[in-house]
Each structure stands twice: as C-alpha cells, then as structure tokens.
Amino acid sequence: MKILVCITxxxxxxxxxxxxxxxxxxxxxxxxxxIGPYDDYALARAVELRDQTSGKLTVLNVGDAASDPTLRKxxxxxxxxxxxxxxxxxxxxxxxRQIAHFVEENDFDLILMGRESSDFNGGMVHGMxxxxxxxxxxxxxxxxxxxxxxxxxxxxxxxGKEELEAPLPLIVGCQEPIAEWKIPNMRGIMSARTKPLLVxxxxxxxxxxxxxxxxxxxxxxxxxxxxxxxxxxxxxxxxNEANVL
Amino acid sequence: xxxLIYIEQEAxxxxxxxLEAVSYGRTLADSLGTSALAVGLGPISTxxxxxxxxxxxxxxIHVADERLSAGIIQAHASAIADVFSYVDAxxxxxxxxxxxxxxxxxxxxxLQAGLVxxxxxxxxxxxxxxxxRSIFTGKAFAFTAIKTVKKILAIKKNILDIREExxxxxxxxxxxxxxxxxxxxxxxxxxxAEGQVSxxxxxxxxxGGRGLKGPENWNLIEDLARELGAATGCSKPVSDLNxxxxxxxxxxxxxxxxPTLYVAVGISGAIQHLAGVNSSKKILVIxxxxxxxxxxxxxxxxxxxxxxxxxxxxxxxxxxx
Ligand SMILES: Cc1cc2nc3c(=O)[nH]c(=O)nc-3n(C[C@H](O)[C@H](O)[C@H](O)COP(=O)(O)OP(=O)(O)OC[C@H]3O[C@@H](n4cnc5c(N)ncnc54)[C@H](O)[C@@H]3O)c2cc1C
Numbered sequence: 001m002k003i004l005v006c007i008t009x010x011x012x013x014x015x016x017x018x019x020x021x022x023x024x025x026x027x028x029x030x031x032x033x034x035i036g037p038y039d040d041y042a043l044a045r046a047v048e049l050r051d052q053t054s055g056k057l058t059v060l061n062v063g064d065a066a067s068d069p070t071l072r073k074x075x076x077x078x079x080x081x082x083x084x085x086x087x088x089x090x091x092x093x094x095x096x097r098q099i100a101h102f103v104e105e106n107d108f109d110l111i112l113m114g115r116e117s118s119d120f121n122g123g124m125v126h127g128m129x130x131x132x133x134x135x136x137x138x139x140x141x142x143x144x145x146x147x148x149x150x151x152x153x154x155x156x157x158x159x160g161k162e163e164l165e166a167p168l169p170l171i172v173g174c175q176e177p178i179a180e181w182k183i184p185n186m187r188g189i190m191s192a193r194t195k196p197l198l199v200x201x202x203x204x205x206x207x208x209x210x211x212x213x214x215x216x217x218x219x220x221x222x223x224x225x226x227x228x229x230x231x232x233x234x235x236x237x238x239x240n241e242a243n244v245l
Numbered sequence: 246x247x248x249l250i251y252i253e254q255e256a257x258x259x260x261x262x263x264l265e266a267v268s269y270g271r272t273l274a275d276s277l278g279t280s281a282l283a284v285g286l287g288p289i290s291t292x293x294x295x296x297x298x299x300x301x302x303x304x305x306i307h308v309a310d311e312r313l314s315a316g317i318i319q320a321h322a323s324a325i326a327d328v329f330s331y332v333d334a335x336x337x338x339x340x341x342x343x344x345x346x347x348x349x350x351x352x353x354x355x356l357q358a359g360l361v362x363x364x365x366x367x368x369x370x371x372x373x374x375x376x377x378r379s380i381f382t383g384k385a386f387a388f389t390a391i392k393t394v395k396k397i398l399a400i401k402k403n404i405l406d407i408r409e410e411x412x413x414x415x416x417x418x419x420x421x422x423x424x425x426x427x428x429x430x431x432x433x434x435x436x437x438a439e440g441q442v443s444x445x446x447x448x449x450x451x452x453g454g455r456g457l458k459g460p461e462n463w464n465l466i467e468d469l470a471r472e473l474g475a476a477t478g479c480s481k482p483v484s485d486l487n488x489x490x491x492x493x494x495x496x497x498x499x500x501x502x503x504p505t506l507y508v509a510v511g512i513s514g515a516i517q518h519l520a521g522v523n524s525s526k527k528i529l530v531i532x533x534x535x536x537x538x539x540x541x542x543x544x545x546x547x548x549x550x551x552x553x554x555x556x557x558x559x560x561x562x563x564x565x566x
Contacts, residue, residue, distance in 0.1 A: 013516065014517075017381045017384040019385070038498065092350075092353075093354070093360070096354070118497065120380050121363055121381070121382055122360075122362050123362060124346070124349065125350070126347075127346075127347050127349070127351045127354075128350050131322070131351040131352075131354035136318070136319055136429055136430045137319075138430060139346075139347050140343060142491060157316070157343050157492075158255060158443035158445050158446065159437050159444065160436045160438055160492055161435070161492065163434035164430050164432050165430070165431050165433055166431070176491070206392075208353070208359030208360065208392060209359045209393075210392065211389050212375060212388045212389065212390050214385055215377075215385065215386040215387075216385055217385070220541070220544070221544070223540050223543045223545065223546045224545050224546070225535075225540075225546045225547075226545065226546065226547045226548075227549065228549035228550070228554050231557045232561045232564075234529075234545060234547065234561075235558070235561040235565055237545075242544070244506040244527050245473070245562070
C-alpha cells in the first residue's frame with residue numbers, strides 16, 4: 001500500500017505568539033518548530049499501517065527550506081521518503097492544490113493528514129484535496145483500519161462518534177487516539193540522514209485569501225479569588241454581576 | 246447575490262450554533278442589501294423551521310432527502326452546492342462543527358469560494374471583504390481578506406446574540422438530485438451521549454482534571470454540571486487514562502469551547518489546555534494550589550480542595566435558582 005502523509009511545520013504548542021512590523025508579521029524569535037501535533041498522529045498511524053502491509057510511506061510538506069528539519073524528523077519517525085514542494089504556503093486552497101497535484105502524479109492508496117494545523121487551525125486542506133481529486137475525505141478520525149480496499153474508520157462527532165466504511169483511495173484528517181505519538185530512536189535518526197528528501201517546484205496557483213494583519217487578544221484582568229467558605233458570595237456574583245447563571 | 250446559511254441539527258433540533266449562524270448571515274445580508282436564506286438537509290420539523298425564521302432567515306430551502314439525515318460529507322457538500330447556485334447566493338455562512346468544517350472545505354473547491362474558518366466577528370466591508378478569525382488556537386487573531394467573488398464563512402460559537410425577528414418563514418422544498426457516488430462513504434454505526442447538551446454547543450462547561458484523582462469521583466463534576474445545565478469536559482490526561490471518553494477532552498488537541506462560563510476543577514492550566522478554552526467569556530478555576538498557572542487565565546478562582554468545594558458549590562447553585 002502506498003501511503004502519503006502531509007505534515008505541517010508549525011510553532012511548538014508552548015510558543016509565545018507575537019507579531020512584528022506593525023502586526024503584519026509573525027515573530028519567529030525564539031520559536032521552536034515541530035511537526036503539527038495532529039499530523040504527528042497521522043504519521044504515527046501511517047508508520048503502523050506501512051509496517052502491517054509492507055508498503056511505502058511518503059511524507060509531504062508544502063513549504064520552504066525551513067521545513068527540512070521537520071521532514072527529517074518525520075523520516076526518523078519512520079517515513080521512507082520525504083518530498084517538499086518548495087513554496088511559501090499562502091492559504092489552505094493554495095496548499096490543497098499543490099497536494100492534489102502531487103497525488104495525481106503519484107497515485108496513493110491512502111492520504112493522511114492532521115485534522116487541522118495548529119497555527120491557522122483551518123482544518124480545510126483534507127476536504128479540499130478530496131474535492132479536487134473527486135475522492136471521499138473524512139475527518140476528524142480517531143480510528144483507522146484497512147481491510148483490503150476498504151477503510152474502517154471512527155469519526156468524532158459532537159458528543160460521540162460515528163463508525164464509517166469508505167473505499168480507498170481516501171483522504172483522512174486524523175486526531176488522537178488514532179495512534180500514539182512516536183519518538184524517533186537512534187537508529188531512526190541515523191537512517192533519516194540518508195533517506196531521500198526530494199524538492200519539487202510548485203504549481204503556479206492563486207490563493208483565495210490573504211492575511212492583512214494580526215492582533216493579540218486583550219489582556220485578562222486580575223483573577224478574583226475566593227476561599228472555600230465564600231462559595232455563596234461567588235455564586236451570587238456569577239448570577240448578578242457576571243450574568244452567567 | 247443572497248447570503249445562504251447552512252443549518253445543522255442535533256437531537257432533532259436546530260443547533261444553537263446554527264441559529265447564531267443564521268443571525269450572523271442576516272446581519273451580513275442587511276449590510277449588503279440582500280436577503281438571508283437558510284438551507285436544511287434531511288428531515289426538519291415545521292417547528293424547527295420557525296426558529297430559523299425568528300433567528301433571521303427570510304426563506305428556508307429544504308432538501309428533505311432521507312439519505313441526508315446522516316452526515317455524509319460529500320453528499321452534504323453536493324446538496325448545498327446545488328442550493329447555492331439555485332438561489333444565486335454569493336456567500337455561505339455556517340457554524341463551525343465536526344461536519345460543517347468538512348463540508349465547507351469541499352464546497353470551497355466546488356464553488357471556487359474563498360473559505361475562512363474560526364470567524365470571530367462580522368466582516369469589515371469598508372475596503373473589500375476582511376474577516377477577523379481566531380488563529381493559534383485562540384492565542385491570536387488574523388484579519389483575512391477574501392479575494393474571490395464567492396465566499397464561505399465558518400463562524401465560531403458565541404460571537405453574537407441570536408436575533409428575535411417577528412415574521413413567518415417561507416419554506417420551499419427542493420428535490421434532491423444526488424447520485425449514489427456521493428454516498429460512497431457509509432455510516433455503519435453511531436454512539437452518542439443522549440439527552441444532554443454536547444460540549445461544543447454548551448453555554449456552560451464544567452471540566453475536571455487529574456486533580457479529581459479518578460473516574461469514581463466524577464459524580465462531583467456531574468452534580469455541579471446538572472445544576473448549572475452544563476456539559477462536562479476534561480483535560481487530556483483524563484481522557485488518555487480513560488477516566489472519561491475522548492469527546493470530552495478539551496484543549497489544543499481536543500475540543501475547543503467558547504462557552505459563557507468555563508469551570509475548571511483540578512486542572513493545572515497547561516498552555517495546551519488553555520488553548521482550548523481561552524475564548525470563554527468567563528473562567529472559574531478551582532484548584533488547591535494557589536500557584537496553579539490556570540489562575541492567571543481565570544476571572545474567578547477558588548483556592549481549595551475540589552472534594553470540599555464542589556459539594557458546596559453545587560448546593561450554592563441549587564439554592565440560588
Ligand atoms: C502537543 C501537546 C498537546 C496537548 N494537548 C492538550 C489538550 O488538548 N488538552 C489538555 O488538557 N492537555 C493537553 N496537553 C497536556 C498538557 O500539557 C498537560 O499535561 C495537561 O493539561 C495536564 O492535565 P491536568 O491539569 O488535568 O493534570 P495536572 O497537570 O496533573 O494538574 C492537576 C491539577 O490538579 C490540582 N489538584 C490536585 N488535587 C486537587 C484537589 N484535591 N483539589 C483541587 N485541585 C487539585 C493540582 O494542583 C494541579 O494543578 C498537551 C500536551 C502536548 C505536549
């Protein structure tokens with residue numbers, strides 16, 4: 001089975017978010033980049049499925065050379081080859097077009113990615129790729145088994161989950177607990193150095209949207225503290241002053 | 246040129262977040278000088294359509310195809326696309342949800358429409374069409390200009406009040422022309438907590454963390470939630486340990502909530518948890534450690550032992566009702 005995992009290269013979840021240039025540019029000072037946490041789940045499940053079916057696992061990132069260490073990490077976790085489409089991702093549609101084009105040229109049985117990126121939180125790329133390719137797309141998926149040419153999945157819905165079956169090829173947006181995050185071991189790290197990392201030219205394509213500026217939320221006021229014996233006062237305040245009860 | 250709003254149901258009723266989307270769409274339509282129409286898929290009662298009218302839609306388009314009562318993403322996207330061109334709409338508004346997000350993404354390609362998700366306010370129409378959306382899991386906002394003629398906005402919960410219009414909605418039934426190919430994914434089963442408000446839809450959320458010590462103590466959380474009419478949530482370790490189901494896990498890698506009141510009990514307030522709750526209107530934190538980082542993100546705090554505080558708090562809420 002040929003599996004593709006699309007990964008994002010995003011600030012670590014503990015990063016302090018700040019902007020420069022009059023709030024038009026994300027400030028990268030001191031920011032550590034990682035594989036998107038949801039993409040990391042997709043990758044972990046893909047490694048397991050590749051091992052079960054002795055298939056081939058490709059990881060793909062649409063991004064500039066700054067993503068290379070992130071792709072190497074994916075190789076260390078267990079991908080067989082990495083591909084980077086060399087461009088600055090402009091918006092979800094632009095990225096989806098690049099991915100769809102790559103899939104058209106390379107035929108995969110299964111295309112996995114995170115349910116959303118942890119920077120722009122769009123959660124749209126899987127659906128767009130599905131529509132561009134005329135294939136089903138399912139997200140957010142918590143369980144994925146492959147049985148011949150059919151995928152058996154469980155998808156999170158509000159307050160529960162749904163079991164589904166869909167034919168391959170298929171696009172899946174992943175989240176936990178689809179698999180446990182894998183930490184690269186020494187052997188993985190060593191072999192990642194010699195695995196192929198191919199760089200491809202992007203397709204020329206327009207984006208649909210563009211960010212004009214950024215803003216931080218207003219700072220929180222100070223917390224009002226109560227003791228265990230003042231619970232009644234707090235409840236009155238929640239009702240009469242904050243109007244939340 | 247109309248604004249079309251995609252409404253979803255939950256437990257036989259239109260979701261509150263969908264009614265918010267209707268009101269958002271109506272306000273937007275008014276400022277564009279056009280009309281707000283709602284589209285509903287699968288069986289919807291007349292009573293529910295009335296709520297859609299009150300929230301601001303002037304007309305409903307009902308695609309009553311039974312096959313659409315299940316949330317098959319490709320099928321919903323095709324049905325909406327058909328209605329979108331039928332009513333000659335330019336803008337689609339929907340509430341962000343597990344199904345809505347997936348459907349919107351496919352529609353963006355079908356309709357050649359720029360899609361912005363996590364929308365946090367009405368668009369700025371003074372120069373083009375610029376939308377404020379939440380990014381970095383609520384840690385910042387981005388003002389995004391949509392460049393396409395057709396547009397899709399997936400809005401966050403609780404960003405505006407539901408309107409109360411006084412008029413009757415006309416509902417037109419539209420025949421479905423969906424072929425079998427869009428139903429290639431099949432739903433084979435479903436498990437859903439019955440009879441309670443779901444976490445993303447709830448106005449009040451009570452969440453427990455590892456400080457609750459074990460699943461056997463969750464009755465304390467549930468008792469308070471019942472008195473408040475709240476949904477229950479939890480931190481990631483709690484669902485990882487299987488104390489609670491995964492669909493209750495709140496945070497960066499779980500459900501993002503924006504209730505009117507978020508109550509966090511025995512949760513330390515790690516940055517990844519805060520990411521899922523930072524757009525709550527008010528936050529109440531209960532923790533025995535006065536140094537717990539959550540207090541910095543809270544509006545109200547009780548420094549105390551959850552096992553003592555929770556029964557008292559539940560009684561106090563009961564008393565005031
Ligand atoms: C990439 C990534 C993504 C993550 N995503 C998420 C996510 O989506 N959601 C999430 O929640 N976490 C997430 N985490 C984990 C997160 O970093 C924290 O580990 C987690 O939130 C801690 O859960 P907790 O507060 O329940 O437990 P703890 O950190 O163990 O805190 C327990 C708290 O309970 C208090 N306490 C103990 N006993 C009592 C008592 N009797 N009465 C009152 N208070 C008491 C303690 O003072 C403490 O503050 C993520 C981590 C990573 C690396």
